[in-house]
Amino acid sequence: MARTSRDIRSANRLTVVQQVVAAGTTSRQRLAVDTGLSLGTVATLVAELTDLGLLTEAGQEDSGGGRPRGLVTADPHGGLLVGVDVAETYVHVDLFDTTLTRLAGAEEALRPLERRPHQVVRHIVSGIDTVLAGTGARVLGVGVSVPGQVDREGGVSVFAPNWNWHDVPLRDLLADHLPLPLHLDNPLRAAVLAELWAGAARGRDDVAVINLGTGVGAGLAFGGILYRGSSNSAGEWGHTTLVLDGRLCRCGSRGCVEAYVGAPGIMQTLRDLAPTSPLLHPEDQTATLDALAAGLAADDPTAAKVVAETARYLGVAVADLVNLLNPEVVVLSSWVADRLGDRLRDEVRAVVAQHALRRPLVATGIVRSPVAGNPVSLGAATLALEGFLTQGR
Amino acid sequence: MARTSRDIRSANRLTVVQQVVAAGTTSRQRLAVDTGLSLGTVATLVAELTDLGLLTEAGQEDSGGGRPRGLVTADPHGGLLVGVDVAETYVHVDLFDTTLTRLAGAEEALRPLERRPHQVVRHIVSGIDTVLAGTGARVLGVGVSVPGQVDREGGVSVFAPNWNWHDVPLRDLLADHLPLPLHLDNPLRAAVLAELWAGAARGRDDVAVINLGTGVGAGLAFGGILYRGSSNSAGEWGHTTLVLDGRLCRCGSRGCVEAYVGAPGIMQTLRDLAPTSPLLHPEDQTATLDALAAGLAADDPTAAKVVAETARYLGVAVADLVNLLNPEVVVLSSWVADRLGDRLRDEVRAVVAQHALRRPLVATGIVRSPVAGNPVSLGAATLALEGFLTQGR
Numbered sequence: 057m058a059r060t061s062r063d064i065r066s067a068n069r070l071t072v073v074q075q076v077v078a079a080g081t082t083s084r085q086r087l088a089v090d091t092g093l094s095l096g097t098v099a100t101l102v103a104e105l106t107d108l109g110l111l112t113e114a115g116q117e118d119s120g121g122g123r124p125r126g127l128v129t130a131d132p133h134g135g136l137l138v139g140v141d142v143a144e145t146y147v148h149v150d151l152f153d154t155t156l157t158r159l160a161g162a163e164e165a166l167r168p169l170e171r172r173p174h175q176v177v178r179h180i181v182s183g184i185d186t187v188l189a190g191t192g193a194r195v196l197g198v199g200v201s202v203p204g205q206v207d208r209e210g211g212v213s214v215f216a217p218n219w220n221w222h223d224v225p226l227r228d229l230l231a232d233h234l235p236l237p238l239h240l241d242n243p244l245r246a247a248v249l250a251e252l253w254a255g256a257a258r259g260r261d262d263v264a265v266i267n268l269g270t271g272v273g274a275g276l277a278f279g280g281i282l283y284r285g286s287s288n289s290a291g292e293w294g295h296t297t298l299v300l301d302g303r304l305c306r307c308g309s310r311g312c313v314e315a316y317v318g319a320p321g322i323m324q325t326l327r328d329l330a331p332t333s334p335l336l337h338p339e340d341q342t343a344t345l346d347a348l349a350a351g352l353a354a355d356d357p358t359a360a361k362v363v364a365e366t367a368r369y370l371g372v373a374v375a376d377l378v379n380l381l382n383p384e385v386v387v388l389s390s391w392v393a394d395r396l397g398d399r400l401r402d403e404v405r406a407v408v409a410q411h412a413l414r415r416p417l418v419a420t421g422i423v424r425s426p427v428a429g430n431p432v433s434l435g436a437a438t439l440a441l442e443g444f445l446t447q448g449r
Numbered sequence: 450m451a452r453t454s455r456d457i458r459s460a461n462r463l464t465v466v467q468q469v470v471a472a473g474t475t476s477r478q479r480l481a482v483d484t485g486l487s488l489g490t491v492a493t494l495v496a497e498l499t500d501l502g503l504l505t506e507a508g509q510e511d512s513g514g515g516r517p518r519g520l521v522t523a524d525p526h527g528g529l530l531v532g533v534d535v536a537e538t539y540v541h542v543d544l545f546d547t548t549l550t551r552l553a554g555a556e557e558a559l560r561p562l563e564r565r566p567h568q569v570v571r572h573i574v575s576g577i578d579t580v581l582a583g584t585g586a587r588v589l590g591v592g593v594s595v596p597g598q599v600d601r602e603g604g605v606s607v608f609a610p611n612w613n614w615h616d617v618p619l620r621d622l623l624a625d626h627l628p629l630p631l632h633l634d635n636p637l638r639a640a641v642l643a644e645l646w647a648g649a650a651r652g653r654d655d656v657a658v659i660n661l662g663t664g665v666g667a668g669l670a671f672g673g674i675l676y677r678g679s680s681n682s683a684g685e686w687g688h689t690t691l692v693l694d695g696r697l698c699r700c701g702s703r704g705c706v707e708a709y710v711g712a713p714g715i716m717q718t719l720r721d722l723a724p725t726s727p728l729l730h731p732e733d734q735t736a737t738l739d740a741l742a743a744g745l746a747a748d749d750p751t752a753a754k755v756v757a758e759t760a761r762y763l764g765v766a767v768a769d770l771v772n773l774l775n776p777e778v779v780v781l782s783s784w785v786a787d788r789l790g791d792r793l794r795d796e797v798r799a800v801v802a803q804h805a806l807r808r809p810l811v812a813t814g815i816v817r818s819p820v821a822g823n824p825v826s827l828g829a830a831t832l833a834l835e836g837f838l839t840q841g842r
Contacts, residue, residue, distance in 0.1 A: 063485070092456070205808045214808055262679045274773070278671050285775025286655045287812035295806055296769035299693045300762075309804050369693075376689035380667070380773075382678025411702050413688055415598045415607055419680040 066446040067281070068093060072101045073110060073445065076130050077156055078258050081114050083125040090259075102128055109134040110154050110445075130155040135196040135444075138187065138236075139437030140180055141243065141430055142202045144218045144270055147176065149183035150433040154196070154441065156254055158429060162186035171219040173229060181233040197237040197440030201246040201432050202226060203271060205289050211240045217306060218270070237447070239439040243267055244291040246435030247389050247425075248275030248282055253438050255387065255427040262383045265425070266293070266374070268392040270341060272314040274377060294318065298373050316369040319345060319392050325365050330358045345395045352399050367400055371407020374422065378408060382416040389425040390432075398424070459839040460674070461486060465494045466503060466838065469523050470549055471651050474507045476518040483652075495521055501838075502527040503547050523548040528589040528837075531580065531629075532830030533573055534636065534823055535595045537611045537663055540569065542576035543826040547589070547834065549647055551822060555579035564612040566622060574626040590630040590833030594639040594825050595619060596664060598682050604633045610699060611663070630840070632832040636660055637684040639828030640782050640818075641668030641675055646831050648780065648820040655776045658818070659686070659767070661785040663734060665707040667770060687711065691766050709762040712738060712785050718758050723751045738788040745792050760793055764800020767815065771801060775809040782818040783825075791817070 071091050076082055079090075084102055088095045105111040112131040116124040134154035141148040144166070151160040164179040184198065204216035211227025227238045248265040251257035257265070257277060265275040272294030276283040283290055294314030295307050302311030303324065315321045319341040326336050326344065335351055335358060337343035351359025374386055388401055405422050412420070425431055464484050469475055472483075477495055481488045498504040505524035509517040527547035534541040537559070544553040557572040577591065597609035604620020620631045641658040644650035650658070650670060658668040665687030669676040676683055687707035688700050695704030696717065708714045712734040719729050719737065728744055728751060730736035744752025767779055781794055798815050805813070818824055 205806070215806075262683075278676060283671060285809065285812075286777040287775055287808055289806065289808040289812070290655075290773065290775040292772035292775075292806055292809065295772045297765050297804070298690060300691055300695070300765060302693070307806065372690050372693060379685035379688045380683065382680055382683040382685075384679040411690070413598070413608075413682065413685055413700065415680055415682040416678065416685065419678075419682070 068097065069101055069105065069445045070442055071280075072098065073105060073130070073441070074253055076111060076128060077253060081127050081129045083117060083127055085119075085125055087128075108445075132157065133193065135194045136188075136191060137196055137437040137440045138184055138198040139246075139430075139433035139435065139440070140183065140198065140200040141246070141432035141436060142176060142180065142200065143243075143432075144203065147179040147183050148430050148433050149180070149187050150430060150437065151187040151191070152434070152437045156434065156437065158434075159191075160187040161429075161433075173213075173221065173224045173226065176219075177226070177229045177233070180230060184234060195236050196444040197239060198230075198234065199239045199241070199246070199436030199439035199443075200226070200230070201241055201243045201436045201439075203243060206240055206242045208239070208241050208288055211238065213240070237440065237443055239436075239443045241288075241436070241439055243269075243271075243390075243432045243435075244273040244275035245282060245284070245288075246275075246432040246439065248277050248435070249438045249442075250427050250431035250435035251275075251387050251389070251425065252277055252280065252282070254434060255425055255431065256385055256423050257387065260384045262381065263385055263387070264293075264377050264381060264383045265387045265389055266393070267390040268317060268370075268388060269390040270319045272318045276381070293373070293377065296373070296376070298369060313369070313373045317366055317373065317392075321369075322348070322362065322366050322392070326358070326362045329361055329365065333358050335359060335362075342391075345392060349395045349397070352396070363396055363400055364403060366396070367403030368407055370400070371404045372411050374404055375408045375411035378412040378416045378420050383420055385421045385423060387423055387425050389427075393424060461490065462494055462498065462838045463835055464673075465491065466498060466523070466834070467646055469504060469521060470646060474520050474522045476510060476520055478512075478518055480521075499524075503838075525550065526586065528587045529581070529584060530589055530830040530833045531577055531591040532639075532823075532826035532828065532833070533576065533591065533593040534639070534825035534829060535569060535573065535593065536636075536825075537596065540572040540576050541823050541826050542573070542580050543823060543830065544580040544584070545827070545830045549827065549830065551827075552584075553580040554822075554826075566614065566617045566619065569612075570619070570622045570626070573623060577627060588629050589837040590632060591623075591627065592632045592634070592639070592829030592832035592836075593619070593623070594634055594636045594829045594832075596636060599633055599635045601632070601634050601681055604631065606633070630833065630836055632829075632836045634681075634829070634832055636662075636664075636783075636825045636828075637666040637668035638675060638677070638681075639668075639825045639832065641670050641828070642831045642835075643820050643824035643828035644668075644780050644782070644818065645670055645673065645675070647827060648818055648824065649778055649816050650780065653777045655774065656778055656780070657686075657770050657774060657776050658780045658782050659786070660783045661710060661763075661781060662783040663712045665711045669774070686766070686770065689766070689769070691762060706762070706766045710759055710766065710785075714762075715741070715755065715759050715785070719751070719755045722754055722758065726751050728752060728755075735784075738785060742788045742790070745789070756789055756793055757796060759789070760796030761800055763793070764797045765804055767797055768801045768804035771805040771809045771813050776813055778814045778816060780816055780818050782820075786817060 088098045114127040114129040132153040137152045148163045162183045205214040213224040257263040263277040274293035299311035303315040305312035305315040335347040507520040507522040525546040530545045542555045555576040598607040606617040650656040656670040667686035692704035696708040698705035698708040728740040
């Protein structure tokens with residue numbers, strides 16, 4: 057029910073760091089206003105976070121007649137954070153400092169047959185070795201995002217549908233190679249953290265971040281805090297029903313949102329509308345989506361039809377989120393949303409306006425993710441920062 | 450983002466009262482364990498709540514060798530709470546003491562043409578006068594639940610679809626007759642509060658309470674706290690799409706959950722399956738649902754088919770909630786759920802088991818509301834208690 061004093065202290069630490077990272081430079085006074093915490097609490101937290109090396113003094117500002125106010129900023133020398141995005145076809149690793157500035161990156165391709173845990177682990181370790189090569193600073197932690205359902209306390213990939221993994225003890229497998237604090241979660245959580253820390257959800261309370269890729273899901277935050285659900289499996293919006301008895305989904309059910317708006321679902325829509333279209337690259341999702349994006353730009357009528365039909369499915373499903381959750385902002389993220397860009401966003405907005413109830417509709421913005429680079433590896437790095445802060449290391 | 454100190458104090462007061470009401474009698478030490486608050490904070494809150502007349506000392510218990518521990522309980526003489534459930538066909542008013550024990554009740558029928566605000570207001574005032582007649586104690590507040598979308602800060606019924614009300618200033622209209630603190634919200638909020646305070650959601654964090662009546666919705670709580678969304682219109686699950694391009698819903702969209710599992714939707718299913726069935730009372734939802742319930746009890750094959758079809762629709766829609774929100778418990782509430790009882794619950798469980806993902810499925814219980822009497826008027830009364838506690842009166 058109520059949170060323990062320790063939970064509250066950890067949450068307040070995180071909130072302060074998040075505010076400072078978002079603001080760049082700020083004062084204790086402004087932090088108190090922005091967070092709702094008392095000035096005394098803020099001062100104590102800033103002192104703790106300075107001792108931990110995460111914050112540092114940044115001069116003073118005039119306070120309009122009173123004593124000048126001390127400024128604080130995130131300390132780029134506070135340590136290193138590693139964020140890993142393990143996807144179906146690649147392992148992407150980014151290195152960040154504690155201001156969440158990206159310092160280095162590496163990407164390793166996963167070949168179609170490289171789907172066994174030890175093969176994926178090898179690529180994760182190799183990617184991390186690459187970004188850490190030659191760095192001397194301490195590493196505060198590593199956050200790893202893997203698709204599917206994750207037991208984050210146990211560090212176990214409970215179910216990864218793309219590889220048919222069941223109960224793979226990924227953290228233990230990685231710990232044999234990496235003597236670093238490891239934090240495991242899935243791309244839905246990572247993407248919503250990226251938006252909360254550095255994207256369209258900064259300062260927002262109730263948020264849905266839609267991951268539109270091969271798989272589809274909605275990362276959720278309520279009251280500005282990541283929502284996990286009772287067993288860290290919230291957000292499986294891709295496996296909610298859009299069309300009763302509709303297309304077969306890879307989860308085994310029929311008519312799921314993912315079967316219509318995930319990359320394979322969009323390819324199916326293209327196949328249904330124009331089976332012989334040159335836009336279709338039957339074995340290659342990325343090439344097909346690239347062709348659709350190029351077709352849109354060239355006013356190709358087939359591309360326009362496929363995107364309109366996709367927007368109709370996606371818009372109805374987003375309207376469901378708006379009606380159920382009444383969020384402040386819905387963020388369209390991941391590679392399919394990036395490929396289809398403003399056109400998809402605008403058509404989705406129009407469909408949502410037809411299907412959502414007026415009161416939640418006017419309270420909701422539908423935007424594209426403004427996060428540059430890979431939001432999932434960025435979000436995974438904030439998991440490592442969160443782990444460092446809450447474990448008091 | 451973070452909550453203000455005042456918010457936290459109000460939330461902690463509420464949590465303590467909620468725990469004491471649920472426990473009956475408890476100690477400060479046990480409250481500290483149950484709430485996660487420090488013993489000092491609990492002692493301060495208990496002292497404040499005792500000063501407000503809500504809690505009272507209740508003797509001592511042995512602590513197994515140490516000093517005996519003082520016990521506290523909710524004070525039934527702390528004041529009176531009025532809860533009002535305004536529905537399409539009736540106004541139901543209940544009077545409670547601060548232990549949430551029901552002291553009196555009144556119900557006034559709304560005739561089909563009594564749909565104008567001043568007519569409904571007259572029945573609310575008359576019902577409240579009835580339950581308060583002869584009582585001398587102070588009234589801490591009145592909570593009023595009205596269907597549809599509510600601006601609770603303004604006390605305005607923004608949209609009540611059943612009466613086609615738009616922006617009716619209900620609190621101001623009532624204030625002319627009732628010089629009492631008035632708190633307005635809708636049945637989704639009231640029903641989830643009833644479960645949190647006195648039902649299947651006591652001590653639970655992540656909860657969906659499904660209201661199955663003429664209208665359909667899902668009251669939500671996350672982290673043990675009522676979730677309202679960014680403009681107090683969360684929970685419109687009845688207007689999420691179950692069948693793309695399906696049945697026309699009264700909201701204007703097609704294929705909404707409500708169009709299949711609300712009472713009129715169930716009547717439509719009966720009409721589709723057996724247009725001349727004697728179970729069908731074309732102008733009377735209550736009589737039709739009563740006939741279906743009686744038919745189930747008598748092994749009537751048409752009744753069984755209608756309930757199986759309803760369970761299929763409802764089960765898929767509940768599986769959507771399970772996949773998206775990963776709740777600990779889904780509570781089936783309101784009069785349609787009561788009529789169709791354990792049979793509907795059991796068939797819904799079976800459908801959910803086919804459609805939900807395994808990890809959220811095993812974390813979720815699907816139960817009927819155990820709240821005796823009218824959960825909406827009880828929940829509305831807790832809104833009044835919440836208002837009293839957070840406004841510090």
